[in-house]
Amino acid sequence: MVSPERLASMQKSWVRTLEQYRVAPVDAYPAFDVLVAAYSAVERYYHNLEHIGEMFRVVERLTPTVEDPNALQLAVWFHDAVYDSRAKDNEQRSGELAVDLLGPIGVPASAINRIVQMIWATAHAAEAPGGRDTQVLLDADLAILGASEERYARYARDIRKEYSWVPDPEYRAGRTAVLTKFLAAPRLYHSPIMFEEGEERARTNLRNELAELQGARGA
Secondary structure, three states: OOHHHHHHHHHHHHHHHOOOOOHHHHHHHHHHHEEEHHHHHOOOOOOHHHHHHHHHHHHHHOOHOOHHHHHHHHHHOOOOOOOOOOOOOHHHHHHHHHHHHOOOOOOHHHHHHHHHHHHHHHHHHHHHOOHHHHHHHHHHHHHHOOHHHHHHHHHHHHHHOOOOOOOHHHHHHHHHHHHHHHHHHOOOOOHHHHHHHHHHHHHHHHHHHHHHHHHHHHH
């Protein structure tokens, strides 16, 4: 959950970002409302406004390395705008929503294309991400992996809630595959700051969750 004050601050930042594309506040508000409604859905235990706020804090720290901060800000907002734990095309549909909402209010097509490409990269496919801003977005998206033990445990519980429709054996198998894939990556974070501060802790968190899943399976 985010406080009303935090939400108001996020709205002001949203308006300032769109003003860089000469979008008037009156035209910016409706799209913001759509996004807030999406991230506030009752079935979102992790992929919600708290996640967006945490990502923005990471992006702020990495701002000196960012090439197109306005496009990156919008990519953060839209990257999980469509989230259905039963679906496999959330990133694709989130990109399409960005086109649908940003195009009509005057955001240039070239900027929207950059935003969509960044959104699609958050599917965390095997291929390396393209530009620096995409790497920052991915690092912010995965920052939760390097969070404190307490925060990570809450994240893991919230992900389980989002997949409450999956029986325990199937969930353990699927989650184990996800964690194993992360651990097999040469590095989780692209930015030097994130790597230095979070890589080791992230891998510890992942290994601990994996051990818990394997212990539950053997119980």
